[in-house]
């Protein structure tokens with residue numbers, strides 16, 4: 127095995143088929159500890175599937191995923207332990223609607239991490255402050271705006287002290303005026319050295335936060351480059367076409 | 376509820392305040408008012424007392440002293456009523472109101488200007504008085520069976536969603552088997568075939584255990600005896616097993632109504648499947664299906680009348696006994712029907728109130 131200590135995520139020859147649909151066609155990826163990788167690509171190119179395979183929400187058809195030097199398998203105990211180390215932020219937030227913001231952030235801490243009620247609350251409050259909405263601790267998700275819900279969702283993941291954060295289009299379901307509040311939280315996280323893999327087409331965020339950029343198309347990583355390389359010197363025609371399409375807006 | 380989008384879609388909708396009078400008239404639940412009126416009317420009949428005869432006001436002191444004197448007995452005998460000497464007199468209001476309890480018959484005596492008037496329950500009242508002894512069994516059977524059915528239903532509902540093919544098919548077999556057989560047949564079958572078979576099985580297992588030398592544990596299994604398992608208990612088993620299959624479908628639908636993203640979010644935080652079910656999915660699912668569960672409880676209260684075929688003395692069975700021994704079919708069954716109607720209407724109202732509360736909480 128060749129993975130070096132610095133690569134906290136290693137994806138090898140990852141294939142994922144849904145029946146006849148080949149969502150991933152042999153993806154190889156290494157993510158260094160503390161680096162921020164932004165994934166872009168047209169709709170249906172397999173970005174979400176790759177992210178979801180990394181924490182095994184989708185079981186790969188074949189291939190290997192190594193998280194912090196450990197091979198992911200379906201063994202339930204190891205799976206739960208590894209997932210607790212990987213925060214995931216969804217496009218539609220997926221907050222638990224029957225729980226308050228505070229309860230959303232404390233539940234997994236207690237159930238998975240075995241923290242006491244007081245400790246979980248304290249950590250939850252720190253995280254809610256970090257994402258800027260401590261005053262909404264007792265509010266139910268339905269009383270929160272989209273941007274606030276997404277920030278609670280981020281706090282919920284962060285409270286588990288993950289080593290990795292995965293973001294799947296975290297701002298694409300938000301009204302434009304709320305996008306910035308979520309991106310600001312993500313920028314802070316990036317500057318604090320969190321390892322992040324973000325599917326996002328927010329080019330401002332990409333420019334200022336990304337260490338690396340991946341362009342995916344048809345289940346493959348077509349281009350793996352830096353923000354500079356992407357904006358000033360894209361290699362592939364498909365990348366150029368895609369960039370011209372999204373930068374038009 | 377669950378079908379509400381998480382993301383606010385637009386400005387708050389303001390409810391139309393000006394519903395037209397004719398529309399309100401159309402939507403008024405006349406049928407419900409009719410049911411209430413019928414129930415009130417029947418209960419008025421049931422609780423109306425029947426005038427029997429007058430006795431002299433000289434008996435006031437006798438009654439106040441709680442004594443069944445020979446004179447009093449003679450007075451009753453003159454009106455073709457035998458009053459036993461150990462009948463019990465209760466003073467409801469000294470000098471004015473008394474009640475005499477003679478075996479299963481009650482007499483009510485009220486002081487009038489010149490005399491005392493003796494009443495008894497009317498024929499409907501007597502029927503009710505007799506039938507109400509079955510209420511306890513009906514309520515006990517329905518409540519206990521529903522409790523077990525909830526547990527069975529939850530397990531089978533989870534089984535129907537399990538990715539483990541064995542449990543999945545087992546749950547499916549259970550649900551489809553039960554739903555394909557009429558309840559009346561199931562009650563006969565489970566009470567008279569299923570329960571004895573299981574008991575025999577347990578006994579055989581106990582014997583096998585004691586052969587293996589595990590005597591204390593074996594005693595637990597050989598202790599079951601078909602003769603000791605009352606028909607009431609069998610009726611409860613039969614109703615539980617039957618309704619478990621119906622509730623399983625409700626639980627399954629409730630769990631499936633929760634967006635997949637909820638399970639994914641829970642699992643992505645490191646929760647196991649059971650943890651996610653317990654903390655995230657079930658609380659939301661149960662909330663969504665509470666009205667449906669309530670409706671099935673109402674249905675079970677009605678279906679509990681079927682256990683009368685096992686000679687369990689619920690209100691139906693007691694009514695049959697009453698009608699059979701007195702030939703007062705009309706009184707017996709009017710009273711019985713009204714009792715069920717009252718229970719189901721009250722329970723339905725409760726379910727509706729619960730539903731409204733859940734909706735306003737959203």
Ligand SMILES: Nc1ncnc2c1ncn2[C@@H]1O[C@H](COP(=O)(O)OP(=O)(O)O)[C@@H](O)[C@H]1O
Nearest residue numbers: 144147148149168169170171172173174175176
């Ligand atoms: N659960 C699924 N079942 C069937 N097909 C799926 C499923 N998830 C994704 N796909 C298919 O896999 C392909 C890649 O999807 P996805 O990873 O969601 O793309 P992206 O996130 O880049 O838009 C698409 O063709 C999509 O239709």
Ligand SMILES: [Mg+2]
Nearest residue numbers: 173174175295
């Ligand atoms: Mg996607």
